Amino acid sequence: MRDLLETIVRHPVPKAARGKGLPIGNLTSQWFANLYLDGLDHLVKEQWRFGGYLRYMDDIVLWADDKADLWWALAAIRTWLRTQRKLELKDAAIRVAPAAEGLPFLGLRVYPNALRLQRQRYCRLKRLTARREKELAAGLIGEDQFVGSLRAAAGILSFLGLKGLVRSTIDL
Numbered sequence: 405m406r407d408l409l410e411t412i413v414r415h416p417v418p419k420a421a422r423g424k425g426l427p428i429g430n431l432t433s434q435w436f437a438n439l440y441l442d443g444l445d446h447l448v449k450e451q452w453r454f455g456g457y458l459r460y461m462d463d464i465v466l467w468a469d470d471k472a473d474l475w476w477a478l479a480a481i482r483t484w485l486r487t488q489r490k491l492e493l494k495d496a497a498i499r500v501a502p503a504a505e506g507l508p509f510l511g512l513r514v515y516p517n518a519l520r521l522q523r524q525r526y527c528r529l530k531r532l533t534a535r536r537e538k539e540l541a542a543g544l545i546g547e548d549q550f551v552g553s554l555r556a557a558a559g560i561l562s563f564l565g566l567k568g569l570v571r572s573t574i575d576l
Contacts, residue, residue: 412432433461437461440489441462441489443488443489444459444464444481444484444485444488445457445459448477448481454466454468454473454477455467455468456468458509460509460510463509465507465509465514466481467503471500474500475500478500481493503515503516511525512525512564521564529557533554533557536553536554537550
């Protein structure tokens with residue numbers, strides 16, 4: 405197992421400096437992110453006890469009632485990542501703002517009491533649906549694959565309360 409992990413970690417990543425990064429898209433990258441940042445999750449949730457904390461891979465969202473608490477947490481997270489994991493935050497990706505503005509996160513805009521699909525994600529979903537319809541009509545994919553693709557999109561949209569947003573022009 406150690407040899408396998410060593411091979412994965414040491415494997416060169418395209419367009420990355422030697423010794424930097426992990427292959428993205430591989431399930432191991434999700435596993436590594438969870439393993440490597442687990443300590444931060446416990447620190448924020450159990451010791452600092454922030455009211456709202458969300459992390460997916462290396463994307464982190466933190467909510468607080470006081471802006472000063474957020475600035476403190478940012479400095480503390482930056483220090484923890486640097487000293488405990490030899491990682492640096494990307495300054496361009498950091499945003500401290502009122503929750504009412506909404507926050508772009510994983511293709512959504514997150515508000516205090518709502519999730520909205522970002523326009524770019526909506527347009528991509530519409531294009532994908534149209535492409536799948538053309539592939540079905542041309543016989544490039546079967547009906548099962550087409551229906552599976554639509555059901556996957558519908559499942560995501562249903563979770564967001566947007567069921568029926570994307571519809572096929574093909575009657576199933």
